[in-house]
Structure formats: C-alpha cells, structure tokens
Amino acid sequence: MIGSANLTDSIWLWANVPAAATVADKEAAIKAVITGGLNKGVMPTWQGRLTPDQIKILTVYVHDLGGGQ
Secondary structure (H helix, E strand, O other): OOOOOOOOOOOOOOOOOOOOOHHHHHHHHHHHHHHHHOOOOOOOOOOOEEEEHHHHHHHHHHHHHHHOO
C-alpha cells in the first residue's frame, strides 16, 4: 500500500512513457524523473548524486522493467 510504484506494469504515474512515440522518447521521460526528481515530496533528484553514466544505466534498467516497450 505504501512504497514505490510497480515498475513492471504499464501504469506510469509520473513519466508519461506510454504516450512517448519512440524508445528514445520513453527513455527521455524516465531520465527526466531520475535527474529532476518529483516535486511531490516522494523522490529526490539524483542529478549530482549519480554520474551521467549511472543515470543512463538506471534509465535503461527502469525502462526494461516495464518491458522495454
């Protein structure tokens, strides 16, 4: 009930991944949340805490959890 979102289903509350036209657009939507955080008090920004390479790896990982579609 309390915790993180299910990243393996097709429901994306914060990154509008299903509406993105290309894989690059989907990854950009995920990366924006990782680097910028959420202004809802639920996720801090990771920019400055992770290197750009780590953010890219995390972005691809999260995208793959959703099936990479």
